[in-house]
Amino acid sequence: MKPGADSTASASGTLLRLPAAATDWAGLPAADLLEALTPIVAGHPLLAAVADHGGHIDPASVRLSLLGRDAAGRALRLGVFGEEIVGGCSCGDEPFTARFYLELTLHMDAVAGTAELRAATD
16 A cells, blocks of 8 residues: 555445545546545555455556546545456466456545545445
């Protein structure tokens, strides 16, 4: 996870402490918002849940798509694309990559400087 953003588990998701600059994220254009969020999401433990082959999620491969945003800009639905690096099954096998996709929801609290990241349920 990038410096300036830590996470703790909550009952309903993962609470992130956002960098100070995050208080202005609600008004950012979508492209700038996704650029700011990508390093935080790319290093997040929720991505490990999509590692179907027991591999490692390549943070450099992670790309976000904004699927929805509430009127205030504080609740987001994100599409997350990336690759899992999988080692071979035996010593002679070459590593390979497997693509993944998942959807997450992010609810930001600018006053507290936190956000809750969850796997989308619907």
